[in-house]
Amino acid sequence: MQHLMEWLEHAATFVDIVGIAIVLYGFVLSFIRLIATELGRFTGRFEGIMGCEKVRLQLGTYILLGIEFMIASDIINTVISRTIESLIFVASLVVIRTAISFFLGRELQELAEKKEG
Secondary structure (H helix, E strand, O other): OHHHHHHHHHHHHHHHHHHHHHHHHHHHHHHHHHHHHHHHHHHOOOOOHHHHHHHHHHHHHHHHHHHHHHHHHHHHHHHHOOOHHHHHHHHHHHHHHHHHHHHHHHHHHHHHHHHHO
């Protein structure tokens, strides 16, 4: 049983790292796209506000995906935790991350609908 708990701790850490890596990767891609969009002003290919909206949509999508991985890690940590304090802490993290995920997802959906319309 102890080996299983140790393995779950490592798995939760790995899932957290994957979530962080996804957010960082999305940041790098979005930053590059933002720079390209802004440099477009000098070449006459500036997309205006829609260029910035595309960057927001791209970054938000990666943040949302990263948060989903972090929530999965929190769920694993909930299984591992044995004290009420750690359970409350992990549960509050899940609630906060789920709320952020919900509102960010809703905003991204609105941006996508605005882009299509």
